[in-house]
Amino acid sequence: MNTHGVWAIYRFEMARALRTLWQSLVTPVITTSLYFVVFGGAIGSRMQEVGGVGYGSFIVPGLIMLSLLTQSIGNASIGIYFPKFTGTIFELLSAPVSAMEMVLGYVGAAATKSVVLGLIILATSALFVPLRIEHPLAMVAFLILTSVTFSLFGFIIGVWAKGFEQLNFVPALLVTPLTFLGGAFYSIDMLPQPWRTVSLFNPVVYLVSGFRWSFFGQGDVDVGYSLAFTAGFMALCLGVIAWIFRTGYRLKN
Amino acid sequence: MHDPILAVAGVSKTYKGGHRALDTVDLEIRRGEIFALLGPNGAGKTTLISTICGIVTPSSGTITVDGHDAITDFKRARAKIGLVPQELSVDMFETVLATVKFSRRLFGRSGHDAYIEELLRDLSLWDKRSAKIMELSGGMKRRVLIAKALSHEPDILFLDEPTAGVDVSLRRDMWKLIGRLRTRGVTIILTTHYIEEAEEMADRVGVITGGKLLLVEEKTALMAKLGKREMDLALVEPMATIPPDLAEWHLSLENEGHTLRYVFDAQAERTGIPSLLRKLGELGITFKDLETSKSSLEDIFVDLVTERRAA
Numbered sequence: 157m158n159t160h161g162v163w164a165i166y167r168f169e170m171a172r173a174l175r176t177l178w179q180s181l182v183t184p185v186i187t188t189s190l191y192f193v194v195f196g197g198a199i200g201s202r203m204q205e206v207g208g209v210g211y212g213s214f215i216v217p218g219l220i221m222l223s224l225l226t227q228s229i230g231n232a233s234i235g236i237y238f239p240k241f242t243g244t245i246f247e248l249l250s251a252p253v254s255a256m257e258m259v260l261g262y263v264g265a266a267a268t269k270s271v272v273l274g275l276i277i278l279a280t281s282a283l284f285v286p287l288r289i290e291h292p293l294a295m296v297a298f299l300i301l302t303s304v305t306f307s308l309f310g311f312i313i314g315v316w317a318k319g320f321e322q323l324n325f326v327p328a329l330l331v332t333p334l335t336f337l338g339g340a341f342y343s344i345d346m347l348p349q350p351w352r353t354v355s356l357f358n359p360v361v362y363l364v365s366g367f368r369w370s371f372f373g374q375g376d377v378d379v380g381y382s383l384a385f386t387a388g389f390m391a392l393c394l395g396v397i398a399w400i401f402r403t404g405y406r407l408k409n
Numbered sequence: 410m411h412d413p414i415l416a417v418a419g420v421s422k423t424y425k426g427g428h429r430a431l432d433t434v435d436l437e438i439r440r441g442e443i444f445a446l447l448g449p450n451g452a453g454k455t456t457l458i459s460t461i462c463g464i465v466t467p468s469s470g471t472i473t474v475d476g477h478d479a480i481t482d483f484k485r486a487r488a489k490i491g492l493v494p495q496e497l498s499v500d501m502f503e504t505v506l507a508t509v510k511f512s513r514r515l516f517g518r519s520g521h522d523a524y525i526e527e528l529l530r531d532l533s534l535w536d537k538r539s540a541k542i543m544e545l546s547g548g549m550k551r552r553v554l555i556a557k558a559l560s561h562e563p564d565i566l567f568l569d570e571p572t573a574g575v576d577v578s579l580r581r582d583m584w585k586l587i588g589r590l591r592t593r594g595v596t597i598i599l600t601t602h603y604i605e606e607a608e609e610m611a612d613r614v615g616v617i618t619g620g621k622l623l624l625v626e627e628k629t630a631l632m633a634k635l636g637k638r639e640m641d642l643a644l645v646e647p648m649a650t651i652p653p654d655l656a657e658w659h660l661s662l663e664n665e666g667h668t669l670r671y672v673f674d675a676q677a678e679r680t681g682i683p684s685l686l687r688k689l690g691e692l693g694i695t696f697k698d699l700e701t702s703k704s705s706l707e708d709i710f711v712d713l714v715t716e717r718r719a720a
């Protein structure tokens with residue numbers, strides 16, 4: 157195991173975040189605060205409680221999830237796309253670093269940033285609304301699992317992307333809509349049929365639901381399904397990454 | 410060769426578009442030598458280097474680096490290699506020191522500040538160690554790339570056109586550095602368009618065109634074997650035609666009949682010069698000056714490549 161190599165990549169990626177601290181951490185915090193002002197304050201005051209939880213508190217897990225997904229994908233995809241774009245990837249490819257070690261460095265750093273971000277949003281939220289966390293261990297587990305899984309997904313997008321537009325394509329056109337429609341700001345029980353059933357095909361429902369269960373002990377679907385879905389998606393991403401390195405897809409000629 | 414540090418056997422590469430950039434290349438590099446790879450644009454020099462370094466996957470063939478297969482045992486193989494690429498690809502936002510340290514760790518080595526300092530001083534980069542790379546000139550960026558490639562103390566160094574776009578003084582510095590590396594036992598493989606560079610430094614020369622390695626020779630042997638020598642005689646009286654008595658030397662008239670040129674094989678036992686001079690004396694042809702020159706690698710190279718194209 158080339159631990160020096162993994163550590164070098166990890167530190168390089170973390171340093172990149174520190175250099176752009178503003179973008180990396182402060183922007184999402186401000187955005188989240190805005191959500192609270194609009195959804196929690198302005199609209200939330202007119203909403204009734206959802207399952208015994210005040211609306212402002214109810215949206216916290218969904219908000220964190222939204223940031224986790226977009227930031228994990230964003231960080232991991234730019235992390236691997238940028239060396240491809242500038243040509244510095246030659247050094248990674250010529251180094252005694254295995255595929256697994258490369259993923260460990262890039263995905264590890266992206267996931268770390270997401271977890272830190274999730275915790276910061278959680279802390280920010282606590283300033284606005286009362287919070288309780290019924291299953292803190294499960295909460296942390298979901299936080300890490302989701303960050304890692306979607307950083308893996310971001311890594312794939314970064315390898316696949318041929319331009320900066322494609323880099324933004326998936327987060328903007330897939331993840332954000334799915335999150336909004338995935339019960340981040342409502343319980344899917346509040347939807348009329350057939351939309352409630354249709355929602356069950358939205359993968360983000362399972363992520364948000366599981367995360368919300370760890371806070372309030374209740375979700376739209378059974379927490380087992382949430383766990384199974386996240387683990388399944390992670391396995392899928394790992395499979396795709398293994399294929400990328402075996403074939404050299406868009407990394408090597 | 411008994412113990413090559415690098416062995417390339419039957420390596421071919423066909424790019425996705427169907428272009429065959431390497432065609433069954435066989436090459437063995439000796440421990441500690443300086444090997445110059447010559448060839449016109451698009452010959453496959455960079456492709457060959459990239460295949461050895463793991464950046465391009467060969468379509469067929471095997472590569473062995475100091476006994477380690479470059480694919481099945483890639484970690485040990487790659488740890489021995491440093492690569493300075495043709496393109497100036499460096500992280501513009503990093504500082505010189507940070508990027509060199511990064512390279513060393515990436516290649517699995519723990520920090521060694523004294524070595525890094527010496528390396529940067531060697532390359533006249535120490536004063537710039539805290540500068541961001543984007544603030545450096547092109548020549549300095551190239552030196553940063555060299556420092557990165559040497560950061561993990563490789564046994565083999567690839568220099569893909571190290572002196573392209575580099576001024577004369579820096580080029581001299583580069584040659585000196587290569588000389589120092591050689592005394593430390595580093596094996597160096599370089600590509601270049603400047604034949605003088607190969608002539609100055611290389612022990613052996615390989616010529617590649619159209620993905621085929623045409624020849625690999627000791628530089629001196631190559632120059633001796635293919636080198637032609639010329640003798641120019643500056644005539645006192647210009648000449649309109651060459652007298653038939655001189656036919657056996659295949660002379661030519663240059664410089665509007667003021668110069669008589671004799672081209673001969675530098676290797677030959679008998680150059681034919683004494684008999685030619687005797688004959689000239691007999692015919693009463695006098696000359697005021699005599700000059701000989703030998704062909705450079707460049708002449709040899711151009712001959713080879715044009716021959717190949719014509720064939």
Ligand SMILES: Nc1ncnc2c1ncn2[C@@H]1O[C@H](COP(=O)(O)OP(=O)(O)OP(=O)(O)O)[C@@H](O)[C@H]1O
Pocket residue numbers: 409424425426428429430448449450451452453454455456457495
């Ligand atoms: N990624 C690629 N995809 C397709 N063809 C390529 C690729 N890289 C190089 N080639 C082609 O392979 C051939 C050899 O290219 P290569 O870069 O190895 O040449 P070179 O000898 O290094 O040339 P130069 O002296 O210009 O650097 C060229 O015809 C080039 O167009």
Ligand SMILES: [Mg+2]
Pocket residue numbers: 454455456495569
């Ligand atoms: Mg080249």
